[in-house]
Amino acid sequence: MREAMVMRQQRHPNVLPLLAAFLSDAVLWMVMPYVAGGSAIHILNKKCPGVSKLWHVFNMNVNI
DSSP: OHHHHHHHHOOOTTSOOOOEEEEETTEEEEEOOOOTTOOHHHHHHHHSTTHHHHHHHHHHHHTO
C-alpha cells in the first residue's frame, strides 16, 4: 500500500491521479482514469519503432 500512498501525493500534469486503491487476495489494485489511445508502450512504439523490444528485455532482467 506504500506505492498507493506515494502516488496519491503526486501532483504533476503528466502523471495520472490515483482515484482509489485496495487489496484483494493480497494483490494491490490501483484505480486511475481511463486514457484512450493504448498503453504507454503502445504509444511509444508508434513514435519509436523497436522500443517494445527494449521494454521486454528490461522486464526480463527486472523479473530475474
